[in-house]
Amino acid sequence: MTDPVYLDNAATTPLDPPVLEAMLPHLGGLRGNPSSLHALGNAADDAVEAARAFVASLIRAQTEEVLFTSGGTESDAIAVLGLAWSAPPEKRHLVVSSLEHAAVREDAKRLEREGFEVSWIGVDGDGLIDPEEFAAALRPDTALAAMIWANNEVGTVEPVREIAELCLERGIPFHTDAVQAAGRVPIDVSEVPVSTLAMSAHKLYGPQGVGALYVRRGFSPEPIVHGGGQERGLRSGTPNVAGIVGLGRAAELARQEMDVRVAHERGLRDRILAGAQTIPDVTLNGHRERRLSNNVHLTVSGVEAESLVLFLDSLGYAVGSGSACSSGGHKASPVLLAMGCAERDAFSVVRITVGKDNTAAEVDGFLEAFGAAVAQLRELSPHYAG
Amino acid sequence: MPDRYTPQVIDHLVRPRNAGEIPDPSGRGESGHEACGDVASFTVGISGNVLEEVRYKVFGCAACVAAGSALSELVAGKHLVEAARVSKIDIQDAIGGPLPLGKEHALTLVLDALHKAFEDHWNRTAGEMLLNGAKMPGKGGRSVVAAMSGGVDSAVTALLLQEAGYDVATVTFRLHDGEKGSRSCCSPDTVLFARDTAHRMGLPHFTLNLKELFNRRVMHDFVGSYQEGRTPNPCVACNAHVKFHASAFLADEIGYHHVATGHYARGEEGPTLGRPVDESKDQTYVLWPVPQELLARTVFPLGEYRKTEVRAIAEERGLAVAYTPESQDICFIPDGNYRRFVRKKVTAEPGDVVDDEGQVLGRHGGVVDFTVGQRRGIGVSAPTPLYVKEVRPSTGQVVVGRKKDLEVREVAVRDLNLFLDPGYAACVQVRYNSRPVACSVEETADGEWIAYLAEPVMGVAPGQSAVFYTEDGNRVVGGGVVARRAA
Numbered sequence A: 001m002t003d004p005v006y007l008d009n010a011a012t013t014p015l016d017p018p019v020l021e022a023m024l025p026h027l028g029g030l031r032g033n034p035s036s037l038h039a040l041g042n043a044a045d046d047a048v049e050a051a052r053a054f055v056a057s058l059i060r061a062q063t064e065e066v067l068f069t070s071g072g073t074e075s076d077a078i079a080v081l082g083l084a085w086s087a088p089p090e091k092r093h094l095v096v097s098s099l100e101h102a103a104v105r106e107d108a109k110r111l112e113r114e115g116f117e118v119s120w121i122g123v124d125g126d127g128l129i130d131p132e133e134f135a136a137a138l139r140p141d142t143a144l145a146a147m148i149w150a151n152n153e154v155g156t157v158e159p160v161r162e163i164a165e166l167c168l169e170r171g172i173p174f175h176t177d178a179v180q181a182a183g184r185v186p187i188d189v190s191e192v193p194v195s196t197l198a199m200s201a202h203k204l205y206g207p208q209g210v211g212a213l214y215v216r217r218g219f220s221p222e223p224i225v226h227g228g229g230q231e232r233g234l235r236s237g238t239p240n241v242a243g244i245v246g247l248g249r250a251a252e253l254a255r256q257e258m259d260v261r262v263a264h265e266r267g268l269r270d271r272i273l274a275g276a277q278t279i280p281d282v283t284l285n286g287h288r289e290r291r292l293s294n295n296v297h298l299t300v301s302g303v304e305a306e307s308l309v310l311f312l313d314s315l316g317y318a319v320g321s322g323s324a325c326s327s328g329g330h331k332a333s334p335v336l337l338a339m340g341c342a343e344r345d346a347f348s349v350v351r352i353t354v355g356k357d358n359t360a361a362e363v364d365g366f367l368e369a370f371g372a373a374v375a376q377l378r379e380l381s382p383h384y385a386g
Numbered sequence B: 001m002p003d004r005y006t007p008q009v010i011d012h013l014v015r016p017r018n019a020g021e022i023p024d025p026s027g028r029g030e031s032g033h034e035a036c037g038d039v040a041s042f043t044v045g046i047s048g049n050v051l052e053e054v055r056y057k058v059f060g061c062a063a064c065v066a067a068g069s070a071l072s073e074l075v076a077g078k079h080l081v082e083a084a085r086v087s088k089i090d091i092q093d094a095i096g097g098p099l100p101l102g103k104e105h106a107l108t109l110v111l112d113a114l115h116k117a118f119e120d121h122w123n124r125t126a127g128e129m130l131l132n133g134a135k136m137p138g139k140g141g142r143s144v145v146a147a148m149s150g151g152v153d154s155a156v157t158a159l160l161l162q163e164a165g166y167d168v169a170t171v172t173f174r175l176h177d178g179e180k181g182s183r184s185c186c187s188p189d190t191v192l193f194a195r196d197t198a199h200r201m202g203l204p205h206f207t208l209n210l211k212e213l214f215n216r217r218v219m220h221d222f223v224g225s226y227q228e229g230r231t232p233n234p235c236v237a238c239n240a241h242v243k244f245h246a247s248a249f250l251a252d253e254i255g256y257h258h259v260a261t262g263h264y265a266r267g268e269e270g271p272t273l274g275r276p277v278d279e280s281k282d283q284t285y286v287l288w289p290v291p292q293e294l295l296a297r298t299v300f301p302l303g304e305y306r307k308t309e310v311r312a313i314a315e316e317r318g319l320a321v322a323y324t325p326e327s328q329d330i331c332f333i334p335d336g337n338y339r340r341f342v343r344k345k346v347t348a349e350p351g352d353v354v355d356d357e358g359q360v361l362g363r364h365g366g367v368v369d370f371t372v373g374q375r376r377g378i379g380v381s382a383p384t385p386l387y388v389k390e391v392r393p394s395t396g397q398v399v400v401g402r403k404k405d406l407e408v409r410e411v412a413v414r415d416l417n418l419f420l421d422p423g424y425a426a427c428v429q430v431r432y433n434s435r436p437v438a439c440s441v442e443e444t445a446d447g448e449w450i451a452y453l454a455e456p457v458m459g460v461a462p463g464q465s466a467v468f469y470t471e472d473g474n475r476v477v478g479g480g481v482v483a484r485r486a487a
Helices: A017-026 A039-059 A072-086 A102-113 A131-137 A160-170 A241-276 A305-314 A334-338 A360-380 B007-014 B062-075 B088-094 B105-126 B152-163 B189-200 B211-227 B234-241 B243-254 B307-316 B338-345
Strands: A066-069 A093-097 A117-121 A142-146 A174-177 A196-200 A211-215 A282-284 A295-300 A324-326 A329-331 A349-353 B027-033 B038-047 B050-059 B143-147 B167-174 B205-209 B258-260 B266-268 B272-274 B351-354 B360-364 B387-392 B397-401 B407-418 B427-429 B437-443 B449-458 B465-469 B476-485
Touching (some): A072 A102, A072 A174, A360 B050, B143 B152, B152 B167, B152 B258, B152 B307, B243 B258, B272 B476
Parallel strands (some): A093 A142, A142 A174, B143 B258
Antiparallel strands (some): A282 A295, A324 A329, B038 B050, B387 B397, B407 B449
């Protein structure tokens, strides 16, 4: 079987060969623990610190403000749970956007169960947060505010700078999940006053299972795991040296190549969008301009998402589905519902995300397969009138 | 673990068999709902009981698409009886094994849609038959349509017949809208459960929609009786007009000879009904209105068993129904609150509670709240307990008296259905679960029977059944409806 055409880069990206090459020395043979005093330990520590500098440079942070974690979800948890838990006892209020990835949403729900009050900030039909509405929800007892930098489903890029500044003015810690944004959107934490920022290696052509958390100097989240005190005591445990080295190299390449990659992705994205929209009753979700360079999120009326994804898979195209069907009926995406999407349409969404290595020929092949799959599934659909 | 499908599922997804819709079908069925993400619809073309064409459409996950496609392939070209035998396990086998966890409902969904299409076919075929209860002649063969409610009695009935060598087809009736499914998108759980039970035994299963017939002949009469001061017996009305007629209809349609139910009664020569082995479960009292020509083709396997044995059989054969609780109430009033049910259907006018002399003792909220023999809820205090003796809808009066005032020695019976020569009538039973009382019978000019009772009986209510038995009390001579308390 030939490799499928991979158009699900928001789920994970291919491991870039130079990244793999950088990692390989740390995967085999004799290697030290960065905490050890001997030369092998020092070598491992040097590799980790070099990677830290590359990651810091991608987001224009101070090197020591970057911590390594097991990925985006852990980074979000350390920031959200840790900042809420470290807030003064009278601050029991959170402001959270309804666009959050489950990693933040579920942390906020957990805090809600612990007695925090959560103000969930709604979005407009394009998935855009209104800074005024966000500001209006901030209170003197707000312990933490959180908003995703760019939504992982519909790809809308949010007004992070305004909201971070609003929070700064009021002295409220602000966390952003930049897992999808990093490497696609210029991020400069020296300009944008976020308190914490989460990122992940495998969305940047790096390895799975490793991520980073930016923690601005002066912020001390309560640790959620305890042990040897690695990573400023915020993420105890021997670090994943090979993974971190991979993340560092991936971050370095992302910084160097960002403009080229973004321009390339945008061309492919717009080609897919133009082609898909020649099919009737196919509509784009998310903001048309303020969106990630690689994201096309579509509602395909009359077609159930899982069937479409598997149909395309059988034709050699890997794309993402926007809903999960289970025995209790489908579970509609909370993000789509927050955007005002009708429940029945929420089962008919597909996410196509391109990457730096995709080609125009792949996109054209995909569009042909997409048209055929949609036509056949609509033919099968009992209520699609066409 | 993410959902993982077999290659067969993907094959059906990409190349669905029998996709589409028959423009002018013999039957059409749909299950599911777009708001819950899955909809399956089937259209069938049936000729001479053969499923000549089957087409399906699905909006749903790959599991639903594949299950529908595979099911259509399994049943296309088959005789209806064979198609109705195809089970969820058969579909599962056809798609290469179990679906991923959480997707199993796809099997239920598509099977339910196909069965609704069959049901629609029967309803179209039956036309007025299922509304009026007219019947058709039976045919030959050692074959039987067994009514299946989802409970233990009817399941064991089907099982015993199968083990006795009959060709068994099962049928479940949709009688009213009171039954809710645990999923709003499919048939009620009792229907799905009965289908699963039948399929686990390898038996074909059909559903018939008798809601209109049941409403007309049973529920309407139930409410009307209270309005007219009579005491209804909905099980009797159902046996008189619905259950046996519908079973016989299906038997005739598929060329089966017998019908069977899970009643505790015996078929006796005559033909007539005989008391079952388990006298505590005796249901002959509610079976008297079954027309004799239908009774002639009915089998009651449970007449030879005790209820404890039936449960033991179910348990031994691994029928899940063995653990279902006994149903006692009227099926369309699951909470047992008859008064509230009736009051929802009719407006009640307050009236007087009076004694035998017509003296007003108090007020009541409506005659529909009362039946003869009732003691509770009269709302009049008296030195001795008072009972409802008579309900007079025309004047809105409820007549009450002491217990002794309710005793009768004569009962007038109309609408008789006779199995044996009237000369055999030696005793009469006027209530469920009571002993028959010796009587002599006199026929009036207008065809009513007056039963002269050897001993007084309490609380004989107009509308209730009076069933006559032979001298040994074991065989039903015939039955009818209590018209009034004779003088």
